[in-house]
Amino acid sequence: MLDRAVIDALFPADLPEPAYWEQQYPERSLPEGAQVTRFGPSPTGFVHIGGIYVATIDRSIAHATGGSYLVRVEDTDQSREVEGALDQFDRAFDYFDLRPDEGGEQGDYGPYRQSERERIYLTYARELLRQGKAYLCFATPEELADIRHRQEAAKLPTGYYGGWAIWRDRDAAEVRAKLDEGAPYVVRFRSEGRVDAKVSFTDAIRGRLEHEDNRNDVVIVKSSANAVRLPTYHFAHAVDDHLMRVSLVIRGEEWISSVPTHLQLFAALGFEVPTYAHIAPLMKQIPGGKRKLSKRKDPEAGVDFYIEQGYPAEAVLYYLRGLANGRLAETPLPEALAAPIRLDECGVAGPLVDLVKLDDISADHIATLTGEQILTAVRAWATRYDPDLVPVLDARREQALAALAVERDGVENPRKDLRKWSDFRRAYGFFFAELFQPVAADDEQLGGLDPRLVRAFAADFADRYQVLDDAQEWFGQIRALAAEHGFAPNAKEYKKNPDAYPGSIREASQVIRVALTGSTRSPDLFSVAGALGAEEVLRRVRAVAGAQS
Structure with missing residues (x-):
């Protein structure tokens, strides 16, 4: 084990002790049962709708219990950071009204970007080195690749552990010699290295779980060759969740396999372990089954899809809440948005994202608006x-x-x-x-009616048009004119003798409908005409007639 003086010389001389940070970030004064939750987006790509799903649950539980919901940007992997990703986070949080209680410049437990917390992480990394719970590792990429190759050849679990961890128990003199050379190193956590050991823990959604324990001496601080020595996610999250006093960590089920590592880190640091809740991922129905909603394959996986399409935020949030807790899908939207989400009602099977269902929900919601x-x-x-x-x-x-x-x-x-x-x-x-393209008499939507008949019908309608307050009387203008131009009074008569008529009253009405709306399907024609006003009605009908307005 290295002398304390050698260890301390690796770090800034003015680096605070752990007690300083504990004082800077004291226990929160919150009501009993209050939960502090955090959403930790990484700026390495676009925001997945699953992130909004998790943030919605985070915020709901924190607020329902009188706690706090914070957003912490996990940007220690700066080589993969995508330009504009942070702007997308802000856009998503604003659109879906998921702005955190703490985050950015707001809150007493910041900074809320991991890249700005280097000194904090170094304090605790130094402490683990002092206690022999971590060590310096100078293994080169070539050596690590050789270790993996030999493990695979021997059909052994791969990783850096036990006897394969070549710098785990090196003599202090060898370590100092490497330091004197200026060789780059990483800081590794000293795990117990037990192969095939199991660990159990309680998940707030899934109950008691058992998983293979961590055997690897995971890297906790990245290479000293970098100007900024940032931690890995595993180490940073343990330090941050402790100092930010996070009590409930809600995240995707893909993180279950990391819990054993996190439990070891919390124990080594002497921190209380937060409660973990691993939610099932959002899924998509495909022929023969379902799969995870994919960033690469599914446009609806990205948050910007919903913003760009203009789905009302309330409708999307209502839908997501219903996926989390089925009872909320059966509750009217205003009440469902106000009701708390409950972890014990979250399923362990991934809910399906169904855009048809979302469209229906959104249409219903918009229909309630003025x-x-x-x-x-x-x-x-x-x-x-x-x-x-x-x-x-x-x-x-x-x-x-x-x-x-x-x-x-x-x-x-x-x-x-x-x-x-x-x-x-x-x-x-x-x-x-300004947005309407006038229709011609030979428009295909008119069902093949003789353009000469269409022009004559439209011209007569324009010449005789009256603004009337009664819908039946207004439509009577079309009915009377249809009879004059030889249209059958109804579809039944037309079907009896189709050669005797150019069409029925339906086809005659379509001339005016297409003229006014550009489509054979539209709202009530009388109401449309009223909204357009007589001047615009005549302009459009005369365009079909081929006359100047």
């Missing part, structure tokens, strides 16, 4: 993702509200043609002259 609320949300979304729409909405605000009122205001079952804000152009764009 026109003003929808317009405000659409405009905010369009500012970033459809900027050409913004000036139209600003200039035609009353027109937009009138459009949104069609078959929504004052009806028992409002239209549900908006599932997300990006649907607005498709569903309501035809209400705006």
